[in-house]
Each structure stands twice: as C-alpha cells, then as structure tokens.
Amino acid sequence: MSAEQKYTPLEIEHKWQEMWDREKTFSVTETADRPKYYLLEMFPYPSGRIHMGHVRNYSIGDVIARFKRMRGFNVLHPMGWDAFGMPAENAAIKNNSHPAAWTYENIAYMRDQLKQMGLSYDWTRELATCDVSYYRWEQKLFIEMFKKGLAYKKRSFVNWCPSCETVLANEQVEDGACWRCDNEVTQKELEQWFFRITDYAQELLDYTEKLPGWPERVLVMQRNWIGRSTGCEIDFPLEGRDGAIRVFTTRQDTLFGATFMSLAPEHPMALELTLPERRAEVTAFIDKVKKTDRIRRTADDFEKEGVFTGSYCINPATGRRMPIYLANFVLVEYGTGAVMAVPTHDQRDFEFARAYDLPKVVVIQPEGETLDPAAMTAAYTEPGTMVNSAPFDGMGSEAAKEAIADWLEQEGKGKKTVNFRLRDWGVSRQRYWGSPIPIIYCDQCGAVPVPDRDLPVTLPLDVAFTGEGGSPLAKLESFISVTCPTCGGPARRETDTMDTFVESSWYFLRYCCPDFEGGMLDKERTRYWMSVDQYIGGIEHAVLHLLYARFFTKVMRDLGYVTVDEPFTNLLTQGMVIKDGAKMSKSKGNVVDPDALIKKYGADTARLFSLFAAPPEKDLDWNEQGVDGCYRFINRVWKLVHEHLAVIRGASPVEPATLTDEERALRRAVHKTLKKVTDDIHDRFHFNTAIAAVMELMNTLQGARLSTPQAAAVLKEALELTVLMLSPFIPHVTEELWQRIGHVVPISSTAWPSWDAGAVVDEEILIVVQVNGKLRSRIAVAAGTDDETVKSLALADDKVRVFTDGQQLRKVIYVPGKLVNIVAG
Incomplete structure (x- = not known):
C-alpha cells in the first residue's frame, strides 16, 4: 500500500473537522421541510479536561444525531458549559487566580478536545452559564x-x-x-x-406516568423522592399549657398505641418545650445532631438516640400522658418534624423505646397470634386485627385506617390530608x-x-x-x-x-434561541424545537437535575414562555466507564487520558471502542486490547476499500436478476446487515450489536471473489453500504473513504441507505414438522411457498408418514415460516 493509501487517523480527522467547521455542516435553523429532532447530552462542567465518561456519553449522542440527520431530520445537537460552581472558587484560592479566568481557559481547552472527537455539534449555539448574556434572563x-x-x-x-x-x-x-x-x-x-417546587408536587408526580420514553428506574426514583403519602394530621395537646404538637401519619390505625412523642432536634418547639433543668442536656444533644449528616440519620442501621425534654403531650384517642423526646432519626423537613411513636408497630420507635425503657402497647394482632409487648423482639408492621383501640376493636387494620380518619375529623382532633416528602x-x-x-x-x-x-x-x-x-x-x-x-x-x-442547579434547569430551552436579545426565549423558535426528543446523561442526575428541569419547564409554561408540559420526551441513562473494577477517577488513579488515546489511535478508534464494548445503558469495562482491536478493524475496512478502489470506481449498478447464487448470497448478507444496523440504531440504540454485525459482514466481504462484472457491482454496493453504515460511529475515516470511492457530496450530507426488501428474504426456509406435538422432521421449502403446498410437502415427508400412515388426519396446522403441526389418530 502506497504512502497515500496508508491510514493516518490524525491527518484525516483534522481534515474533516476543518471542513465541518468551515462549512458549518451541523448548524441548523427552523425549517418546515424536514421534521425536527432535538438531541441533547447533559452539558459538562468545565473542569479542565474531558474524560472517558465524556467520550462515551457524547459518542452515544453523536451516533443518534448523525443517524437522524441522514434519515432526513432537521437535527438540533448543541453544546455548552455548566460553568458556575464551587470548583472554580477552590481553584482560584489554590492558584491565586480568578474563577472567571480559570473557567474560560478550561472552556477553551475542552472545546478543542470535543472538536477533536468529531462530534456533530452546532457550535453557533454554544453557551456558558457564567456569561451575563445567559444568567441575566434567569434573574428576570x-x-x-x-x-x-x-x-x-x-x-x-x-x-x-x-x-x-x-x-x-x-x-x-x-x-x-x-x-x-x-x-x-x-x-x-x-x-x-x-x-x-411543592406547588407542583402532584403534577410532577402525575407526569411520571406520562413519560413512556424514560427508564422506569428513574421514574421510580422521582416518585420516591416526591413521596406522596395519604394519611392524617393529628393534634396532640400539650400538658399544662396551651398549644399542641401536630403530626402527620399514614398509620392512624396505630394511634391508640402511641406512647411517646419524638421531635426533630431542629423542631421550632424543641427548646420551648425543654424544662430549665433539662436545657443543658438537650442543648448538648441538639449540637451533637447538628454535626450529623441528615441522610445518615435516616439510615436503618443508624443508632437511635434521644433526650427527654421534661414535657408531655396527650394522646387525643386514649388520653395517655406521652413524654416528649428529641430523637436523632426524626428530620424537621419530613412531615411536620414530629412523630407519634408507636413502638410495637414501627421498628425505629421500637428500638428507641427499648433503649430508653418506654412503654409499649399492642394495637394490631396478627391472625392466630397474641403479641405480648414484653416478649416482642421487633415491631409488628403488617396488617392484622385491631385491639386495645375501642371502639375499633375487632376491625381489620386496613379498614380501621379510614374509620379512624373519619372519627378524628368528626371529633375535631385531626383531618385527612396528603403529604409529600418533597420539600421546597x-x-x-x-x-x-x-x-x-x-x-x-x-x-x-x-x-x-x-x-x-x-x-x-x-x-x-x-x-x-x-x-x-x-x-x-x-x-x-x-x-x-x-x-x-x-x-x-x-x-x-x-x-x-x-444554586448552580438553577442554570441547568433551563439551558436546554436557551439552546433554541441563544442569540435572542428580546427576552429569555424566542417563543416561536422554542415552540419549534421543544420538547427535547432524546436526552442523554448519567443516572446520578435521576432526581435533582431532572426533577428541577421538569419543575422549571412547568413554571415557564405557566408564565407563558413555553407551551410544553415536560422538557424531555425520551431519556437514556448511560453506564459508567470502569477500569480495574472501579469508576474512572483521579482519586483512584485509574483515569485514561482521551488526548493520549486520540494521539495514539485517533478519535474514531476512541469512539468505536466506547460504543462497541457495551450497550449504552450498561457500564463499560476499559480494555486496552479492545481499543487495539477496534483500531485494527478500522484498518481492515480502510485496506479492503483501497484494495478494490480501481474495480469499484468503474463498476456498474447491481442488476439482481443477473446474479449468480454466490453473488446473490453476498448481496443478501449485505442487505441483511443494513437492516439489522438500521433497526439496532433506530429502535434500540444497540450500537454494540450493530457494530458487531458490520464486523461479521467484513469477514464475508474479505472472502468474496471477483470473477464477473456483476461481482464487482455487488462488491461496490457492499463496500459503499459498509462505509455508510459505519459513518455515524467513525465519521472521519468514512468521510475520507466515501470521497476516495469517488463521491462528491460528503457522507455527512448523504441520506441513510434503504435495504432491498427482496434481497433480505431467504431463498429457502426450514420448517419444523410435528405429529401430535412431537418433532418428527424438518423440511426445506422455497421462501414464499403458499400454505397448502407447505402442508402437502410436510405430509409427504417419509419421516412424517411413519407416524401418519393408517391414521385419521384430524388437523394440519401451519404456522407460516416456522412449523407444521399434524394432529392424527
């Protein structure tokens, strides 16, 4: 192979990146002649360098963007920078610099890195959230x-x-x-x-049922975070003074078993209820809890601790005098910050009561058992029969929830209510x-x-x-x-x-009109592009960012800025990049530098490996041999095209009717691969299986023989389709090959090919034949053979006749393309 024919990835990639940039190949405007497709990956924080997680995330998005563009869509694929935040301040302190200088230097460097990846971004829409031109509108x-x-x-x-x-x-x-x-x-x-945000809690929850394009586990996480609970608010009067402690509970069926009250240490009444002789101990406890992580406080294995305030409240159902404690596992932001403690029917209350020798009363008995509070080793939390709860004794506990709620409202001691875990x-x-x-x-x-x-x-x-x-x-x-x-x-x-989550809660809207000076958004352009058709990002953003973005969209809808209810129609959460059994990170010392990888192999290889090694939603295990294998595969494609350049440049179009059996089989393999690759990208984002199918096709093509003009035509079609199929994955080398084959229009402006429906049909299909449900034979029939002929061939088969001769044929059932089932006897 001559020097001109040698694969030189960096030279080729630089050439085509310059061309895309010069021609603004991926810049788009609103147009009515093509359907729109808004493809977006979560934008990065400009920390200084991209990492392999970025490479994978953005390569996934780029395949979809390029594929949709070739399929005739007007694709918006923008990029920008989530540029505010503490790391810039930390760097400023450490390096005696300014956050603005540090941030903009990083943006410039990372922009160059992303361009080296050959990503099909519309760079005319680039934005940085630290620009006054951006944050001025969120102030408005x-x-x-x-x-x-x-x-x-x-x-x-x-x-x-x-x-x-x-x-x-x-x-x-x-x-x-x-x-x-x-x-x-x-x-x-x-x-x-x-x-x-709590004003939108119910709508945010309701719409989790209206997002079929989102992963179910993300929707479950959002539902749990919003945390809708139906129950009762109940007032517990204070002993010896005016006022009451209000609790929210979903377990009003256990009210008669409440024996003490637990308050969050941050509860506004905590010190007010503390008697003077208890104040020093209570204050020390509050100070201790203040230093404890709030999420850790709610963990099941967290040691339950508390302190007695010296005050009491009254159980409104039983009149019981209930001591009021502060408890480290109660958080002020959940419910009302107060919990009616029922130690026999709540495990946290049980552990607390055991630690502080507090009374226990059973009010729900399991069927066929009698619980003894003194002998219990854990709380009983399942349904059962009400006891010690007159006038509700003997009632099932589930029915008692509604009955006790009604009773509380009638007595003026409580009310039915809905509570959300979500806080403002x-x-x-x-x-x-x-x-x-x-x-x-x-x-x-x-x-x-x-x-x-x-x-x-x-x-x-x-x-x-x-x-x-x-x-x-x-x-x-x-x-x-x-x-x-x-x-x-x-x-x-x-x-x-x-909070920097504010900037990331509406950036996807500003991409629709980043140059608009007349307001926050250009309504017409935003209406054209929104909602985002496909959003891609890590599962770690499943709750906060995605929930806040949904909230902002609804607020901006109600303020008249947008007409959509939800920002993202479809969501793909990609897996992490793993090396040596752990997520790549500087602290673990297992980071692979994309710059070094590109310098050694080229961006196409880095892209191909990140797409081939695992399905997008799964974690990717880093493998140097896998990277090298992807580089060798690209070289094989490059070499095969160049070996046949002279032949395929002069080849005529394929005439299917004139093909030999061998040529027809080769063409069938090519078009079957095209169908699979199209389906895998379009329907499932199974990029790894699409690439594997092309690799398998390459093995077939390398064994092809050129003995007739039609064979050359088939090979030309095969190689051109191979290059087209690979173009969303490895865009630089395929652009170069496409040009060398002789095409004037770049591959990035070429339509995605269609497979020949006639070519993908097998000439023969294998039909299973059963007699009375048992496999007796297999017969080969021509594709397209009519049902009655297939039945006749099955009945005439010698292996089948052994079991049907002399028998009455009751039924002959044909499942087209699969089996014939004969019922005889």
Whole structure:
C-alpha cells in the first residue's frame, strides 16, 4: 500500500473537522421541510479536561444525531458549559487566580478536545452559564417567580461548613465532612431563598406516568423522592399549657398505641418545650445532631438516640400522658418534624423505646397470634386485627385506617390530608461564582426586586480570593450598597448567589434561541424545537437535575414562555466507564487520558471502542486490547476499500436478476446487515450489536471473489453500504473513504441507505414438522411457498408418514415460516 493509501487517523480527522467547521455542516435553523429532532447530552462542567465518561456519553449522542440527520431530520445537537460552581472558587484560592479566568481557559481547552472527537455539534449555539448574556434572563425569571410567590425567603436549617463559610448541598457532604476542606459540617439556621417546587408536587408526580420514553428506574426514583403519602394530621395537646404538637401519619390505625412523642432536634418547639433543668442536656444533644449528616440519620442501621425534654403531650384517642423526646432519626423537613411513636408497630420507635425503657402497647394482632409487648423482639408492621383501640376493636387494620380518619375529623382532633416528602428547593448559596440573586433589602420597604431597567445584576470581577472562607461579595461595599428602587433610601444588595442547579434547569430551552436579545426565549423558535426528543446523561442526575428541569419547564409554561408540559420526551441513562473494577477517577488513579488515546489511535478508534464494548445503558469495562482491536478493524475496512478502489470506481449498478447464487448470497448478507444496523440504531440504540454485525459482514466481504462484472457491482454496493453504515460511529475515516470511492457530496450530507426488501428474504426456509406435538422432521421449502403446498410437502415427508400412515388426519396446522403441526389418530 502506497504512502497515500496508508491510514493516518490524525491527518484525516483534522481534515474533516476543518471542513465541518468551515462549512458549518451541523448548524441548523427552523425549517418546515424536514421534521425536527432535538438531541441533547447533559452539558459538562468545565473542569479542565474531558474524560472517558465524556467520550462515551457524547459518542452515544453523536451516533443518534448523525443517524437522524441522514434519515432526513432537521437535527438540533448543541453544546455548552455548566460553568458556575464551587470548583472554580477552590481553584482560584489554590492558584491565586480568578474563577472567571480559570473557567474560560478550561472552556477553551475542552472545546478543542470535543472538536477533536468529531462530534456533530452546532457550535453557533454554544453557551456558558457564567456569561451575563445567559444568567441575566434567569434573574428576570427569579423576579417573576418572586412576584408570583414561587420564590420566597425563610429561615431554614442547612448544611454549613464553618471553614468555607458556605451552605453545602447534601451531595457536598461526605461522611459528615465538607467535600472541599474535610472539616466537620454542622447544621445552621439561616435565612435562605427557596423555590416553591411543592406547588407542583402532584403534577410532577402525575407526569411520571406520562413519560413512556424514560427508564422506569428513574421514574421510580422521582416518585420516591416526591413521596406522596395519604394519611392524617393529628393534634396532640400539650400538658399544662396551651398549644399542641401536630403530626402527620399514614398509620392512624396505630394511634391508640402511641406512647411517646419524638421531635426533630431542629423542631421550632424543641427548646420551648425543654424544662430549665433539662436545657443543658438537650442543648448538648441538639449540637451533637447538628454535626450529623441528615441522610445518615435516616439510615436503618443508624443508632437511635434521644433526650427527654421534661414535657408531655396527650394522646387525643386514649388520653395517655406521652413524654416528649428529641430523637436523632426524626428530620424537621419530613412531615411536620414530629412523630407519634408507636413502638410495637414501627421498628425505629421500637428500638428507641427499648433503649430508653418506654412503654409499649399492642394495637394490631396478627391472625392466630397474641403479641405480648414484653416478649416482642421487633415491631409488628403488617396488617392484622385491631385491639386495645375501642371502639375499633375487632376491625381489620386496613379498614380501621379510614374509620379512624373519619372519627378524628368528626371529633375535631385531626383531618385527612396528603403529604409529600418533597420539600421546597433551597437556592441560596454563600459563594461568589454564581448568578447574583436580584433582590435589594431596604429597612423601609423590605425585600424589593431589582427593576427590569437595572437588570442584569452583573457579578463583579474586582474581588479578592483570600481563602478565608465566605463569599467575597459580602465584603465588597461597591456591590452591597445601593439605593432602594422603591423609596430612594439607602439599601443593601443580596449577596447570596443561586444554586448552580438553577442554570441547568433551563439551558436546554436557551439552546433554541441563544442569540435572542428580546427576552429569555424566542417563543416561536422554542415552540419549534421543544420538547427535547432524546436526552442523554448519567443516572446520578435521576432526581435533582431532572426533577428541577421538569419543575422549571412547568413554571415557564405557566408564565407563558413555553407551551410544553415536560422538557424531555425520551431519556437514556448511560453506564459508567470502569477500569480495574472501579469508576474512572483521579482519586483512584485509574483515569485514561482521551488526548493520549486520540494521539495514539485517533478519535474514531476512541469512539468505536466506547460504543462497541457495551450497550449504552450498561457500564463499560476499559480494555486496552479492545481499543487495539477496534483500531485494527478500522484498518481492515480502510485496506479492503483501497484494495478494490480501481474495480469499484468503474463498476456498474447491481442488476439482481443477473446474479449468480454466490453473488446473490453476498448481496443478501449485505442487505441483511443494513437492516439489522438500521433497526439496532433506530429502535434500540444497540450500537454494540450493530457494530458487531458490520464486523461479521467484513469477514464475508474479505472472502468474496471477483470473477464477473456483476461481482464487482455487488462488491461496490457492499463496500459503499459498509462505509455508510459505519459513518455515524467513525465519521472521519468514512468521510475520507466515501470521497476516495469517488463521491462528491460528503457522507455527512448523504441520506441513510434503504435495504432491498427482496434481497433480505431467504431463498429457502426450514420448517419444523410435528405429529401430535412431537418433532418428527424438518423440511426445506422455497421462501414464499403458499400454505397448502407447505402442508402437502410436510405430509409427504417419509419421516412424517411413519407416524401418519393408517391414521385419521384430524388437523394440519401451519404456522407460516416456522412449523407444521399434524394432529392424527
């Protein structure tokens, strides 16, 4: 093979990347002459370098985008950067730089890396969430939500890092410590901004039944996170004082067995109910719990601890005097932050009661048994028969739930209600690198939204990062001191910035019109593209990001920005990249550098391996031999095309009627492969089996013989279809081969081929023949043979006649293409 014919991946890839960029091959506008298809992968945080997880995720999306484009769709496939967040501040402190400089340098580097992958992005729509041109519009949306009551401020307990002086999300707390500085995290009560996502809880839940294109496990996770519960709110009067403790329970059938009350340590009544002689012990307990991770507190194996406040409440059903405890496993954000404790019928209450020697009363007996509270080793939580619950004794516990709920309402002691586990979304962050919250505080006017004329509130760049913790904004007088837009008096600006989940909750909408200056969204362009037809991202985003994006879409619908109810029609959650038994990460030292991989093998090889080694939804085990094997396969394709270039360039079109049996068999193999590859990409995203089918076809093609002009025509068709089939997976080398074969129109602008329906039909099919349900023979018949002829051939078969001669034929049943079942006797 000459030097010109040698496969040189980097040279070829650079050539075609330049051409796609120069011609803006993948840039799109709204058009009525083709159906739209919006394909989106979750955008990355610009951390500095892409990793193999990015390579896999974006290669999966690129196959779909290229395939749909070749199938005639107007494909929107954008890319941008989720660019705000704490890592930029950490880097600024560590490197004595500025978050903006660090972020934009990383964006430039990662953009070049993604372009080296040959991904078919419309780079004209690129956005970065840290650009004023982006976050200005979410500030406008914040103000609209504030005016609608969907954004509000209240005091709330948060994860607080005293060292970094900032609120942390639950995901940023690792084993009770801050993910950045490893210092102990505490619970702190702060004034925080919230979005009222709970107003949409029922609709968010209902629509999980209207998303058939989403994986069921993601929908289950969202349903569980929303956590709809039907039960009762019950008031437990305080002993010796006015007031009551309100609880929410789904187990009102156990009310008569409630023997003590458990409050969350953060409950607003915790210290109010604490007697003076108990205050020191209670305060110490509250301080201890504040340092405990909230998710850990709810774990089944977490040790149940508590402290007695000294106060009592009254069971409204029994009149029992119930001691009030603070318990570490009760969270203030769930229910009402108070739990009526029924130790015989709730395992956590059982363990707590055993630890603190609290009374137990059985109120539900299993059928055929009599539970003794003193002998119980665990709570009984199944249905049974009501006891010790007059007037409901003898009733089944499930029926008693409804009866007791009705009784509570009649007696004015409680009411039926629906509760959600979901809590409003806290969006305040005490950090710099985020979108400023557009609120001004005035002693006369209170919280005042920044007027439209003064938007955006631009994040100032003249700040110093000292590493002392806290947000530099809180120390920047030029940012803080403002004039009240309502009364003209002195005022101060909000120094909290928004949670970065806010930016990722609407970026997919801005991609529809990133250059629009007249508002947040161009309604017509957004209406054309939305909803996203296929969204791709990791399962780790199953709840928060996806739930917040769904919430934002519904809010923006109600504010008149969009017309869709849901943002993503179909969702694919791809698996992780695994090496040495663990997810690739710098901390584990098992990262494979995509740059080094591309430099050695080329981007097409990196893409092919990430697509071939496992189905998209499964984890991919890294394998150097597998990478090398994919490189060798590309070389085989390259070599085979070049070996036959002279022949196929001059070959005539295929005339099926003139083919020999061998030529017809070869053509059948090609078109069967085309059908499989098309089905595997279109219907199932089974890219690994599609690639495997082409690899198998290559083995067939390498053994093909050229002895007639028609054989050359068949081989030309076979090689051209092979190149076309591989083009979504390995776009650079296939573009080059397509051009060398003699095509002027690039493969990226060529239609996906259709298989010849006549060619894929087998000339003979094998039919199983059963007599009275037992296999007796197999017969070969010509494809398309009519039913009666197949039955006659089956009856005439010598192996079958042994069991039918002399027998009465009762039925002859033919299942087309599969079997003949003869009932005789």
